[in-house]
Amino acid sequence: MERLTVDVAIIGGGIAACSAAVALREAGLTVALLEKRLCGGGASGVNFGGVRQQGRDFSELPLSRRARVLWDGLGAKLAEDVGFEATGHIKLARSESDMAVLEAYARDAAEYGLDLQLLGANALRAEMPWLGPAVVGASLSPTDGQANPRVVGPAFARLARRLGAEVREHAPVRHAAHDGAGFTVEAEGVSVRSRSLVNAAGAYGGAVAGWFGEAAPVAPLSPNMVVTEPLPHLVTRSIGVVGGDVYVRQTRRGNVVLGGGRGTADSVDGLARPVSATSLGAMDKTLTLIPDLAHAQVIRSWSGLDGEMPDHIPVIGLSASTPGLVHAFGFSGHGFQLGPVVGEILAELVTQGRSASPLHPFRIERFAAWRGPYRSEGEIEH
Amino acid sequence: MSEPVPAEPTLAIVGAGPAGLRAAQVLTEAGLRPILLDEGHRAGGQIYRRPPPGAERPAAALYGFEAGRAQALHDLADALASQIDYRPDTMVWGIAPRAPFGFDLDCLGPRGHERIAVDRLVLATGAMDRTLPFPGWTLPGVFTLGAAQIALKAQGMAIGRRVALVGAGPLLPLVAHQYAKAGATLAAVLDVTPLGAKVTAVPRLALLPGTLAKGVWYTVAGALRGLPVRSGVRAIAVEGGRQVEALTWDDARGRRHRVACDAVGASFGLRSEAQAADLAGCRFVFEPVTRQWQPERSPEGRASHPHVYLAGDGSGIGGADVAELQGERTALALLADLGRPRDAAREARLDRRLARHAGFRAALDAAYPYPHHLVDGIGDDEIVCRCEGITAGTLRRAATERDAREMNRLKALTRAGMGRCQGRVCGHAAAEILARTLAVPVETVGRLRGQAPIKPIPLREPV
Ligand SMILES: Cc1cc2nc3c(=O)[nH]c(=O)nc-3n(C[C@H](O)[C@H](O)[C@H](O)COP(=O)(O)OP(=O)(O)OC[C@H]3O[C@@H](n4cnc5c(N)ncnc54)[C@H](O)[C@@H]3O)c2cc1C
Numbered sequence: 022m023e024r025l026t027v028d029v030a031i032i033g034g035g036i037a038a039c040s041a042a043v044a045l046r047e048a049g050l051t052v053a054l055l056e057k058r059l060c061g062g063g064a065s066g067v068n069f070g071g072v073r074q075q076g077r078d079f080s081e082l083p084l085s086r087r088a089r090v091l092w093d094g095l096g097a098k099l100a101e102d103v104g105f106e107a108t109g110h111i112k113l114a115r116s117e118s119d120m121a122v123l124e125a126y127a128r129d130a131a132e133y134g135l136d137l138q139l140l141g142a143n144a145l146r147a148e149m150p151w152l153g154p155a156v157v158g159a160s161l162s163p164t165d166g167q168a169n170p171r172v173v174g175p176a177f178a179r180l181a182r183r184l185g186a187e188v189r190e191h192a193p194v195r196h197a198a199h200d201g202a203g204f205t206v207e208a209e210g211v212s213v214r215s216r217s218l219v220n221a222a223g224a225y226g227g228a229v230a231g232w233f234g235e236a237a238p239v240a241p242l243s244p245n246m247v248v249t250e251p252l253p254h255l256v257t258r259s260i261g262v263v264g265g266d267v268y269v270r271q272t273r274r275g276n277v278v279l280g281g282g283r284g285t286a287d288s289v290d291g292l293a294r295p296v297s298a299t300s301l302g303a304m305d306k307t308l309t310l311i312p313d314l315a316h317a318q319v320i321r322s323w324s325g326l327d328g329e330m331p332d333h334i335p336v337i338g339l340s341a342s343t344p345g346l347v348h349a350f351g352f353s354g355h356g357f358q359l360g361p362v363v364g365e366i367l368a369e370l371v372t373q374g375r376s377a378s379p380l381h382p383f384r385i386e387r388f389a390a391w392r393g394p395y396r397s398e399g400e401i402e403h
Numbered sequence: 404m405s406e407p408v409p410a411e412p413t414l415a416i417v418g419a420g421p422a423g424l425r426a427a428q429v430l431t432e433a434g435l436r437p438i439l440l441d442e443g444h445r446a447g448g449q450i451y452r453r454p455p456p457g458a459e460r461p462a463a464a465l466y467g468f469e470a471g472r473a474q475a476l477h478d479l480a481d482a483l484a485s486q487i488d489y490r491p492d493t494m495v496w497g498i499a500p501r502a503p504f505g506f507d508l509d510c511l512g513p514r515g516h517e518r519i520a521v522d523r524l525v526l527a528t529g530a531m532d533r534t535l536p537f538p539g540w541t542l543p544g545v546f547t548l549g550a551a552q553i554a555l556k557a558q559g560m561a562i563g564r565r566v567a568l569v570g571a572g573p574l575l576p577l578v579a580h581q582y583a584k585a586g587a588t589l590a591a592v593l594d595v596t597p598l599g600a601k602v603t604a605v606p607r608l609a610l611l612p613g614t615l616a617k618g619v620w621y622t623v624a625g626a627l628r629g630l631p632v633r634s635g636v637r638a639i640a641v642e643g644g645r646q647v648e649a650l651t652w653d654d655a656r657g658r659r660h661r662v663a664c665d666a667v668g669a670s671f672g673l674r675s676e677a678q679a680a681d682l683a684g685c686r687f688v689f690e691p692v693t694r695q696w697q698p699e700r701s702p703e704g705r706a707s708h709p710h711v712y713l714a715g716d717g718s719g720i721g722g723a724d725v726a727e728l729q730g731e732r733t734a735l736a737l738l739a740d741l742g743r744p745r746d747a748a749r750e751a752r753l754d755r756r757l758a759r760h761a762g763f764r765a766a767l768d769a770a771y772p773y774p775h776h777l778v779d780g781i782g783d784d785e786i787v788c789r790c791e792g793i794t795a796g797t798l799r800r801a802a803t804e805r806d807a808r809e810m811n812r813l814k815a816l817t818r819a820g821m822g823r824c825q826g827r828v829c830g831h832a833a834a835e836i837l838a839r840t841l842a843v844p845v846e847t848v849g850r851l852r853g854q855a856p857i858k859p860i861p862l863r864e865p866v
Pocket residue numbers: 032033034035036037038055056057058059060061062063064065066067068069070071072073192193194195221222223224225242243244245246324325326327349350351352353354355356357358359403
């Protein structure tokens with residue numbers, strides 16, 4: 022059994038954990054990161070790839086705005102082509118009431134410095150003549166875009182290693198405890214002593230919090246994804262809809278990725294699977310938005326496992342029960358865009374006990390009175 | 404089985420090759436009416452593939468010495484058609500376990516998408532050629548040996564006027580023989596495995612003549628008839644500007660050779676088409692001789708999943724005769740699990756024959772080892788993943804510079820196996836390259852995870 026003693030132990034190896042490892046090394050602390058499988062192989066590696074501020078809960082916008090700045094420099098920082106492109110994110114209205122929702126959101130988002138452009142049917146058709154007749158208007162966020170999720174997490178992990186972090190893969194953490202002096206984290210093949218502990222275990226973050234007597238109801242969330250073979254470039258922007266029941270983007274390579282609805286998550290092994298009926302439904306909905314895709318061939322479907330909180334925003338902040346413990350989990354289907362800033366925030370919390378970003382809405386104590394399990398359902402925007 | 408068995412369980416067989424047809428026969432004999440799903444237009448599978456109606460040729464011309472067996476299988480298929488729920492032109496593209504047990508099959512057929520709930524599943528999905536990259540392998544005019552054979556069986560045509568064949572498996576002499584018989588001009592027949600292995604294996608093979616064994620005999624017989632057969636060749640390369648113009652190679656003594664040709668058939672053994680078993684939740688095991696992952700199968704044909712039965716090349720390469728025996732055997736196992744009366748003598752007879760074949764198969768595998776040594780000769784510029792245009796160099800760098808130690812991670816970082824074929828063509832070669840670069844046994848790099856659809860489906864449902 023390997024034994025490590027470090028300043029900070031991190032449970033998890035998703036984008037939150039790996040970016041935290043980087044930021045903590047940059048702050049000069051020693052770090053051990055423990056990942057159950059492979060870094061960036063969970064939700065962080067299989068998500069839709071939407072890098073979107075538009076449509077977020079307003080409490081997330083300050084973080085999301087800060088993250089957006091980081092995305093511009095992320096490829097250079099990670100020395101990896103992360104495929105980030107500010108293609109814009111356009112949210113479509115399929116009815117007048119949808120349009121009213123978009124108008125109201127745009128008004129309020131402006132207060133957070135997020136500029137959204139409202140497009141009526143004519144302006145929208147002029148820009149995207151290939152949209153189907155069901156679409157009546159839209160809200161465009163020109164600075165949003167998309168990236169390649171498969172490479173971002175692993176690249177963060179490699180950078181963390183280059184900076185000197187101890188990164189252990191295939192090392193599931195079985196238990197962690199605080200003995201007054203520090204933390205002992207028991208993982209397969211390795212035991213870590215640390216002053217601080219970061220809980221970035223994604224869908225398992227609630228279980229980890231439970232080891233420290235903190236309630237955090239996390240439900241498994243497994244969005245259902247489908248991808249076509251590469252096609253000539255057509256879908257110029259990342260597309261969402263009011264209601265969130267379908268979303269579509271086209272990758273640089275030309276594949277059209279589409280999602281909507283949920284797959285299934287196996288709570289035993291934590292693996293998520295797509296559901297065929299859901300895939301067919303998302304395919305139909307995509308065709309109503311973009312009829313020209315009728316002849317495309319679907320080559321794969323998949324899902325992934327994220328943690329969803331009852332109020333659809335994550336837990337980020339200091340533990341209320343244990344000094345030195347910091348949480349960041351339950352990103353509820355939209356934590357990819359936030360990933361780069363979550364690491365910085367976690368480093369701020371570990372080194373200074375506070376963050377430059379407003380974290381009050383994300384405190385774990387909001388669930389202190391929560392009793393019993395929680396099942397999530399309905400549509401989720403990414 | 405502890406769970407309740409429905410009085411009339413719904414049984415589905417995927418694949419109407421020799422394995423699937425024999426399984427269907429046994430189930431109908433027991434008074435059941437299985438659903439038989441097959442992508443093909445006509446039953447028969449790979450080896451006994453039938454030409455489209457109207458383009459028939461005499462069985463003897465199409466199947467050679469297997470004509471008798473082919474005829475028997477086709478007759479069986481025709482006889483079964485009215486006793487089973489036979490669905491040709493139907494691809495099973497998704498399989499999902501359903502509660503409390505059984506499966507939902509997602510099918511795309513002449514009536515569009517259909518979801519079929521079944522209690523038990525026989526998977527007899529067959530095999531496809533294994534490829535390895537070599538210079539020029541993506542040029543128009545290069546086919547797999549199997550494709551060369553399909554052209555002959557289904558369309559009655561050769562892949563070119565002057566054809567060179569390259570391989571490492573019993574299919575090579577077999578296809579050479581069939582092409583020669585059909586009157587095609589063979590520019591060269593090149594075996595990348597050494598003749599030595601075959602000569603020592605042949606006496607053992609002679610003990611049990613089976614379809615694939617006959618292929619080995621052609622190594623000798625073909626040479627006798629003056630076919631340009633060469634063994635132990637290396638450094639194969641196809642030359643040509645916009646399509647195949649010539650094939651070059653080094654002989655066993657290192658001398659370079661070149662023949663002009665306009666088509667090349669090349670492949671290196673077979674790989675099981677096991678995506679259906681993967682989606683059904685079957686456990687996979689690594690088969691060290693043929694160096695591939697296959698669904699675990701008991702000698703009687705049971706999969707690790709209690710309601711899945713396996714037969715034929717889809718769960719271990721054994722050839723057509725073995726596929727028939729396994730189809731029969733696994734259906735008997737299924738009937739036993741349903742609590743039907745058992746015919747112990749018949750089971751024992753099949754088990755004995757299958758055991759003999761297994762020994763014989765080992766000899767055959769020794770005669771035609773998978774030529775993984777060729778992996779070292781694949782240049783960095785060579786494309787491995789055709790769908791995505793990913794080179795061997797990119798794969799090697801992902802291993803050395805980007806921490807790729809496992810196949811799914813290799814795919815995530817490089818896109819290899821992420822295209823239209825989902826790694827069915829390049830997966831094995833990519834695994835060999837990754838393992839070789841990391842200097843680890845190939846089984847440690849794992850295998851690509853399967854997901855629906857098993858093969859591409861159109862975004863809009865065809866009507
Ligand atoms: C299909 C899908 C589509 C999505 N689309 C988008 C999108 O378009 N835009 C967007 O912004 N967000 C999207 N999301 C959400 C986003 O991917 C997640 O919110 C984000 O990746 C969460 O990062 P994480 O680091 O918290 O979790 P994860 O990436 O899940 O990482 C958690 C890690 O912890 C590990 N772990 C768990 N338990 C233990 C343990 N006991 N010991 C050691 N390790 C452990 C897990 O193996 C996992 O690797 C999507 C999510 C999914 C699943």
